[in-house]
Amino acid sequence: MSTNSPSWDQAVLQPPACDAWKEHMEGAAYHLASCIVLLGYMGGSGIFGSLYIFGLLAPGYFCYALWGWLSACGLDILVWNVLLVLICVLQLAHLAYRLRRDTVPEEFELLYKAMYLPLQVPLEVYREIVKCCEEQVQSLGRDQNYAVEGKTPIDRLSLLLSGRVRVSQDGQFLHYVFPYQFLDSPEWESLRPSEEGTFQVTLTAETDCSYITWPRRQLYLLLRKDRYIARLFSSHLGYDISEKLYSLNEKLFAKFGLRFDIRLPSLYHVLGPASSEGELEEAEELPCSPQPDHGLDGALEPPPQPPPPPPPASRPRSSRPESDLLASENLRSHLPAPCKGRAPLAPTQTPEL
Numbered sequence: 001m002s003t004n005s006p007s008w009d010q011a012v013l014q015p016p017a018c019d020a021w022k023e024h025m026e027g028a029a030y031h032l033a034s035c036i037v038l039l040g041y042m043g044g045s046g047i048f049g050s051l052y053i054f055g056l057l058a059p060g061y062f063c064y065a066l067w068g069w070l071s072a073c074g075l076d077i078l079v080w081n082v083l084l085v086l087i088c089v090l091q092l093a094h095l096a097y098r099l100r101r102d103t104v105p106e107e108f109e110l111l112y113k114a115m116y117l118p119l120q121v122p123l124e125v126y127r128e129i130v131k132c133c134e135e136q137v138q139s140l141g142r143d144q145n146y147a148v149e150g151k152t153p154i155d156r157l158s159l160l161l162s163g164r165v166r167v168s169q170d171g172q173f174l175h176y177v178f179p180y181q182f183l184d185s186p187e188w189e190s191l192r193p194s195e196e197g198t199f200q201v202t203l204t205a206e207t208d209c210s211y212i213t214w215p216r217r218q219l220y221l222l223l224r225k226d227r228y229i230a231r232l233f234s235s236h237l238g239y240d241i242s243e244k245l246y247s248l249n250e251k252l253f254a255k256f257g258l259r260f261d262i263r264l265p266s267l268y269h270v271l272g273p274a275s276s277e278g279e280l281e282e283a284e285e286l287p288c289s290p291q292p293d294h295g296l297d298g299a300l301e302p303p304p305q306p307p308p309p310p311p312p313a314s315r316p317r318s319s320r321p322e323s324d325l326l327a328s329e330n331l332r333s334h335l336p337a338p339c340k341g342r343a344p345l346a347p348t349q350t351p352e353l
Helices: 008-013 028-040 048-068 075-102 106-118 121-132 185-190 214-225 228-256 267-271 274-285 323-334
Strands: 138-140 145-147 158-160 163-171 171-176 203-206 209-213
Touching: 028 048, 048 075, 106 121, 106 158, 106 209, 121 214, 121 228, 158 214, 171 228, 185 228, 209 214, 214 228
Parallel strands: none
Antiparallel strands: 138 209, 145 203, 158 209, 163 171, 163 203
16 A cells, blocks of 8 residues: 555545555454355345344444454444444344244134234234234033033133034034134124123033134223224134034935025924924824725714823923014925825924013
8 A cells, every 4th residue: 555645635536555454364254254254145035134233243243343453453343344244143132032933822823824824914903813812722521511502601702722512502512612712702703892601502612622822801891992903803703604604504405305594593493302302203204194094984073182282391481472483394395295184293392481
């Protein structure tokens, strides 16, 4: 380099030329720092790419600081590189805090991939939903009841994560609840925020189950505050209830060989207790007797028929009477017509409310 210190104009217009190169190379710390910085700038994007970049830049600048202190003996080199090391360490601490805050348990991560990622729900919204249930996974042992008919209050909304739950009413099996289905979506939709009620069905775990639950009051506050989350829960609950109705319809088709309108609110009445099922099977297996010969001997009198069996005792239900009558008429319209000469079967009577 030239001995005289050029001015800025001369440095820009007439840059000085190197008179001679230094005979000795810089120390190993300088070259090591250059290699580490080169590797650090090859990182990718995202939070893990940033961790890689700043995780290599910090030791690279530290090696530059050692070189400025031991070999170059430059105070400015030492100060600038120490400052860069501190900045990289602070950035690493911030990235580690973000990574820990964004990390959710494995069960919640699987839930996000199964239900919320297909709908492109942002992670920030999903964290609000998880925060409402306090990020706790509840367990339910085998043969343990989640809710008992007529006793358990409706004060929460739960989603099954693993296992299988049996739903029954008056000892009559209705359907199963499988993973990533709500345990009590019909009960949740049947009540207003200001109303209270109890379960009309019994939910029993057939295997070891795990689920998450949202307290009713906290969830209502969240839905009132965020309309996007409210629409999200509305779509999930509507889909879940329709799946349960279709499973009931498939059960009826397997039993009677015909499909019912799932909009009728009295599917359980169509299912009926054991005596009603016996009457339907008797009607299907009843053979038709031959027509009596109205010849010269006169018309034969039909044999006396025993009185119809009394209707089975059933518990009063909350469904409307006209809905039960519609369900009974829909069922009788699909049954075979009674044979001539025999009294028709007594229809299933609806209980008085």
